[in-house]
Amino acid sequence: MPHPLRVAVVGAGVAGLATARELRREALDVVVFEKSDHLGGMWRYDPRNDSDPVGSDPNRDVVHTSLYRSLRTNLPRQLMGFLDYPFPDREGGDPRRFPGHEEVLWFLNRFADEFGLRGLIRFGSEVVRVERVGDSWVVESRTRDDSFSREIFQAVVVCTGHFTEPRLPTIPGxxxxxxxxxxxxxxxxxxxxxxxxxxxxxxxxxxxxxxxxxxxxxxxxxxxxxxxxxxxxxxxxxxxxxxxxxxxxxxxxxxxxxxxxxxxxxxxxxxCTGYKYHYPFLETNGIVTIEDNRVGPLYKHVFPPALAPWLSFVGIPEKIDYCNWLAAKSGLPPLEEWREEMYLDSFKRIFGMQDNYRDQWDDAHRNATIKDASLQQNVI
The missing domain is CATH 3.50.50.60 (FAD/NAD(P)-binding domain)
Incomplete structure (x- = not known):
């Protein structure tokens, strides 16, 4: 029996966990590299800061997360879960529709444990170089005690997020x-x-x-x-x-x-000017580049055509359209109408400068809408 393909996933945040689950469902040999000692990526609060508060010094000590203590989700919990694994209320937890970051981290840990993902993760292992050699990828990683390892994989999925490298404006003076x-x-x-x-x-x-x-x-x-x-x-x-x-x-x-x-x-x-895409560990001989803060060329923001499917990126776009595209390719239904409406309504309230937009929702109407949508789907 041939050995399963070996796939490296870089990052154990939301994108990395979701990717690891799907790859494991395909019976692939998955290794998730995580620089920190915990899963959750940006959803784990760290009171420390970068050594350079602006983030322009390339030699600064970097803290991965951008969470602030008071942060709550800017989307309802109904949109924060996975289609087949919703984000539930929990006894003794944060019951709000827009919960705090602690609740999201709890959900991600629950997700990882439910699907046995924790055993796939190498905590405290930072990927320092990914390079194509022949028909394989060489992944070099470093542990906290500065020991290095060099391993061969058939495919690599980059799931490192893009909320660590600050983007700064040019201001005269x-x-x-x-x-x-x-x-x-x-x-x-x-x-x-x-x-x-x-x-x-x-x-x-x-x-x-x-x-x-x-x-x-x-x-x-x-x-x-x-x-x-x-x-x-x-x-x-x-x-x-x-x-x-x-x-x-x-x-x-x-x-x-x-x-x-x-x-x-x-x-x-x-x-509050956003972030730059930053993949210092990735060597593609110029095939994948970052220009004007755009990563490319990527088909559907996922696959570089010249290297597909052996190199991919998960979590770059923030668009509903690509969820529908991927769902169609997987034989799954598109995003439910109520989810899309809730998503658009959330951002309408944010940019309408409504201070209490997170706590001014008609939950009775929302529950009825979701129930009706579920009944219709079951009938179909």
């Missing part, structure tokens, strides 16, 4: 600006910003959460966004949060000037 700068990757708690004037650059989920978290202790919070229709204004229900257009420039007297003509003397600039 920033080299001489005297205040404190930090990227959201290194934010954990609001206390260090007590009594300070903070400028938050960005308008996505992290900027939404962090600006409000900091506002509890800061003197002032000013949010800078690229949105064209933004006017200088104080946000409703907040006495110390203002909204502006993007930062135009900064100066050595601590001033931050905005494109709308307003300005403020600030103590802190907070970059």
């Amino acid at each position: 920033i080299e001489k600006w005297p205040g404190y700068q930090i990227h959201s990757h290194n934010y954990r708690v609001p206390e260090p910003f007590r009594g300070q004037i903070v400028v938050v650059i960005g308008f996505a989920a992290s900027a939404f959460d962090i600006s409000r978290d900091i506002a509890k202790v800061a003197k002032e919070v000013h949010i800078a966004t690229r949105s064209a229709d933004v006017k200088v204004m104080k946000l409703a229900n907040h006495s110390n949060i203002w909204q502006h257009k993007m930062v135009k420039c900064v100066s050595e007297d601590s001033m931050v000037a905005f494109d709308d003509g307003s300005s403020v003397y600030a103590d802190v600039i907070f970059y």
